[in-house]
Amino acid sequence: MLDIQFIRENPEVVKESQRKRGESADLVDQVLQADRLRRDALADFESTRAEQKKMGKAVAAASAEERPAIIAQTKELAAKVSEYKETADKATEDYTTAMWKLSNIVEPEAPEGGEDDYVVVKKVGQIRDFAAEGFEPKNHLELGEGVAGIDMKRGVKVSGSRFYFLRGAIARLELAMLTMGVDQAERNGFIMATTPTLVRPEIMAGTGFLNSHAEEIYRLREPDEQYLVGTSEVALAGMHEDEILDLSHGPLKYAGWSSCYRREAGAAGKDTMGIIRVHQFNKVEMFVYCKQEESYEQHQKLLAMEQEMLGKVEVPYRIIDTAAGDLGSSAARKFDCEAWVPTQERYRELTSTSNCTEYQARRLNIRERTEDGSTRPVSTLNGTLATTRWLVAILENHQQKDGSVVIPAALRPYMGGREVIEPTSWEA
Numbered sequence: 001m002l003d004i005q006f007i008r009e010n011p012e013v014v015k016e017s018q019r020k021r022g023e024s025a026d027l028v029d030q031v032l033q034a035d036r037l038r039r040d041a042l043a044d045f046e047s048t049r050a051e052q053k054k055m056g057k058a059v060a061a062a063s064a065e066e067r068p069a070i071i072a073q074t075k076e077l078a079a080k081v082s083e084y085k086e087t088a089d090k091a092t093e094d095y096t097t098a099m100w101k102l103s104n105i106v107e108p109e110a111p112e113g114g115e116d117d118y119v120v121v122k123k124v125g126q127i128r129d130f131a132a133e134g135f136e137p138k139n140h141l142e143l144g145e146g147v148a149g150i151d152m153k154r155g156v157k158v159s160g161s162r163f164y165f166l167r168g169a170i171a172r173l174e175l176a177m178l179t180m181g182v183d184q185a186e187r188n189g190f191i192m193a194t195t196p197t198l199v200r201p202e203i204m205a206g207t208g209f210l211n212s213h214a215e216e217i218y219r220l221r222e223p224d225e226q227y228l229v230g231t232s233e234v235a236l237a238g239m240h241e242d243e244i245l246d247l248s249h250g251p252l253k254y255a256g257w258s259s260c261y262r263r264e265a266g267a268a269g270k271d272t273m274g275i276i277r278v279h280q281f282n283k284v285e286m287f288v289y290c291k292q293e294e295s296y297e298q299h300q301k302l303l304a305m306e307q308e309m310l311g312k313v314e315v316p317y318r319i320i321d322t323a324a325g326d327l328g329s330s331a332a333r334k335f336d337c338e339a340w341v342p343t344q345e346r347y348r349e350l351t352s353t354s355n356c357t358e359y360q361a362r363r364l365n366i367r368e369r370t371e372d373g374s375t376r377p378v379s380t381l382n383g384t385l386a387t388t389r390w391l392v393a394i395l396e397n398h399q400q401k402d403g404s405v406v407i408p409a410a411l412r413p414y415m416g417g418r419e420v421i422e423p424t425s426w427e428a
């Protein structure tokens with residue numbers, strides 16, 4: 001949620017941000033109109049209520065002859081008070097509904113446009129020339145099946161399309177990568193947290209996921225009301241709902257470990273092969289609470305954490321600055337890291353880091369105590385540190401001619417020192 005005082009003073013800035021996102025600029029006028037009506041209605045209610053209180057005292061002080069007239073007046077006032085209360089409640093509800101629809105204000109530096117209008121910030125690593133090495137690269141599923149490590153057929157049998165089993169060395173490789181992510185996070189001051197994956201509707205709405213991405217999210221059937229998270233960002237943001245944090249010693253940082261669930265409703269026919277786009281995957285998520293003025297610097301740090309991890313798994317990648325129209329409603333700015341996938345001859349997203357400034361904190365009422373004793377909303381940021389999808393890039397970029405896969409050196413200590421995953425039969 002945005003700061004109403006800021007909207008009142010800077011309506012054009014908010015409108016421009018909405019325009020940049022491809023969202024309604026008229027919503028800003030609707031919010032301001034609702035704000036005026038709400039304030040007028042509240043003023044009417046409060047002044048009539050004050051009058052009513054005065055009248056109450058007058059009744060007590062009145063003589064027997066005066067009392068019937070005053071009581072009649074009191075009744076009239078009581079009716080007015082309840083009428084104004086109803087109007088004020090309705091106006092507040094309209095105001096809140098409009099406010100909750102507004103997306104965060106886009107950082108001025110974010111590129112204009114939609115999904116394809118990102119700006120490439122930089123490219124890192126050398127893309128392998130498989131032709132020069134004398135063989136045709138296999139895709140991650142062929143490799144995963146070759147080492148008896150990715151089983152889509154049984155995943156589909158058990159759970160439906162876009163489900164899978166990981167087993168043997170590939171299951172260990174996923175665990176190794178996620179654990180390496182947690183180790184790196186802990187070394188950098190993050191607290192590891194395993195999080196709930198079912199959350200209350202208020203928490204899901206508070207993080208901003210029920211706006212444009214609502215159809216992406218699984219919801220339990222009544223009488224249960226929870227949503228399944230698509231990222232532990234949701235639980236980590238909700239963790240401190242209605243709390244006042246002490247950030248005087250620096251940002252509060254979590255590394256969340258969870259399964260993530262996504263309906264992928266808009267992705268029919270897209271990435272149907274293998275584990276690149278699935279309904280359930282695992283993720284280590286970074287989540288930061290910090291002072292408002294620290295969020296820009298913290299965002300750069302999250303991006304640096306992602307780069308360090310990508311460096312350790314030794315895959316070529318690029319960083320993109322996502323355009324305003326492709327930002328989630330909570331994000332003011334977002335950088336994605338995309339790894340090179342040889343058989344697709346293109347970069348695919350492995351990580352995403354967003355600066356949500358005070359947007360989520362206002363919705364979830366998360367504040368910090370300032371030096372003068374007052375409170376103010378904190379900033380929140382999130383970033384991906386490792387996910388199951390990373391296996392796609394690791395397998396394809398580290399494959400050898402015989403279908404084996406070299407384990408990146410940084411991951412070997414997490415794999416009992418193993419250097420290579422060899423092809424094997426399913427029964428082995």
Ligand SMILES: Nc1ncnc2c1ncn2[C@@H]1O[C@H](COP(=O)(O)OP(=O)(O)OP(=O)(O)O)[C@@H](O)[C@H]1O
Nearest residue numbers: 262275276277278279281349350351352384387389
């Ligand atoms: N359906 C999925 N299957 C596997 N991994 C996923 C899926 N959706 C997201 N991820 C992983 O979680 C990370 C963060 O998710 P994010 O919401 O940024 O993805 P996204 O923008 O929806 O990705 P894409 O554009 O590829 O669908 C992604 O970079 C990726 O590693």
Ligand SMILES: N[C@@H](CO)C(=O)O
Nearest residue numbers: 231233352382383384
């Ligand atoms: N929570 C963010 C970063 O991982 C996302 O899912 O995109």
